[in-house]
Amino acid sequence: MAGEGYLRRTAITRPILSDEQQEMLEQTLSEWKTACNIASYIGWNVGETRKTRLQSLAYDDVRDRTRLGSQHAILAIHQAAAALAGVEEIEGLDEDYDTSRPMFTSDTLTYDARTMTLFDDDSVSLATAGTGARIRCDLALPDDETGYQRQYLDDERWELTESTLSKRNGDWYLHLGFRKPKPESRDETKPGDEDRTVLGVDLGIVNIATTSTAYFASGRELRHRHREFDRIRSGLQRTGTRSAHQTIQRLSGREHRCVRQTLHEIVNNILREAIDYDCTVIAVENLTHIRERAPPAKEFHQWAHRKLVDLLEYKAESEGIQVAFVSPEYTSQRCPECGHTSAENRVRQATFECENCGATANADYVGAKNIGWRYVRRGQQSSRRTGDSRLALKSGTVQPNRGFIPAD
Ligand SMILES: [Zn+2]
Known part of the structure; x- marks a missing residue:
């Protein structure tokens, strides 16, 4: 399985946004949903659930019909592919199950290290739809130095990976995904050796x-x-x-x-x-x-x-x-x-x-x-x-x- 060699953790934060920035992100969310739905439609019609295959089928359409940047377009297509694969899996388990094409309606979009940058001063820059403009904003983090988020933000061994931005009840949340290679066991003895x-x-x-x-x-x-x-x-x-x-x-x-x-x-x-x-x-x-x-x-x-x-x-x-x-x-x-x-x-x-x-x-x-x-x-x-x-x-x-x- 992909990524099996990694430990993964999520740090939940809130971006502090100006009205103008919120508007840009609203538009990005809307473009994101459109992109996912285009890719879902194409994948559904041709029965394609593999990420890279769907990417080559849907990329041009997504770029032509949305204002997402190239990396965001790819992430949206991959999201659609994962949802289509999920449907296929359900069909495999139960052939009577009445499946339908995955629709994307929730206010959640994916970022990765190429569409988001985290800075040492607890600010973040996020790609938005349109002219490739990024917004930069501060993150609301617990004042307390012991807030659990710090152990990932302040430790270079934790690498920023896929993250999600979402809007719920008018509030914005950023779930920062981190990963690091699984540590070597502290147990330096060989397997089979019971010296512990x-x-x-x-x-x-x-x-x-x-x-x-x-x-x-x-x-x-x-x-x-x-x-x-x-x-x-x-x-x-x-x-x-x-x-x-x-x-x-x-x-x-x-x-x-x-x-x-x-x-x-x-x-x-x-x-x-x-x-x-x-x-x-x-x-x-x-x-x-x-x-x-x-x-x-x-x-x-x-x-x-x-x-x-x-x-x-x-x-x-x-x-x-x-x-x-x-x-x-x-x-x-x-x-x-x-x-x-x-x-x-x-x-x-x-x-x-x-x-x-x-x-x-x-x-x-x-x-x-x-x-x-x-x-x-x-x-x-x-x-x-x-x-x-x-x-x-x-x-x-x-x-x-x-x-x-x-x-x-
Ligand atoms: Zn005794």
Whole structure:
């Protein structure tokens, strides 16, 4: 597949436009839609969905009948080809499906590095239809230096690629597409070599996430927020009016954004632990297990755990760190000190106490160590076994055959 060797990210920004610039972009949008529709019409009639073929068929017509520049004309034809290919795919899946020619009506147009330039002062120049005139405008970005857009805008390793300009409810948005080659894995060992340092992560409720290096992300704020939103929602549900329904929807959107923000921070902290401790693998529990055994009341936490793991996978990838899944069975019942596993080991929700050796520890911390340990052991038992993987702990590492090794 094309572009498989790249990581892709989108930074959402808003261009700050004068009235005159808005008018030029309105015209460009209109020409863009016309161009896409011309190409769609030609492709539909001759049954052509390949980009370069459709380009040679439709280019002259698009240039003659619109005021788009050459690169924009090509991008519009490619857009039409992609839509036609999508229709063909649906037809292939279901021959009874009544397909029709793709029509372009939405206020969205594509830019690429040849039709758009990004400058260091957070301004952008955009090609417009007509005399080849470009407009230059500032981008509205969060004042906060930590706005997520900065990591792409300020880092030369991220290359500007296909982006979209759109108009929604009178507002303009620019979704800047960035890409960079997928990093070499941090894991410098060869495939089949199990010499890795593993960070174990436990997902829970008291602590939404706990690492084997003793980072605790409290779940208190999330639980509190969720209860609060729930309380307001159920009050509104009782009124049952249409406007109450709309308010519920808005609240849910706001809750999701709140939770996402918190989860982003937690995931960043987990990744920092992994990097600080030179881990190349993060082991987390396989969430399908939770889904099967948890009561409906835990739905919110399942959702939050799922989001957290998705974010972790997504962000770990760009650090060259692998996220691996292990079965969580008995990970809350096994004593990390002596290995004794029993349901009796867990006396209270928050505290683990081993009935065999008497060791006590925070229950989530025990879970995190056991999750990581399970991954380490799995490597040892596989056909490629070397047994040299190690679990990262706060003060050192532990290995199956060598035990605990304190950090320098
Ligand atoms: Zn024990």
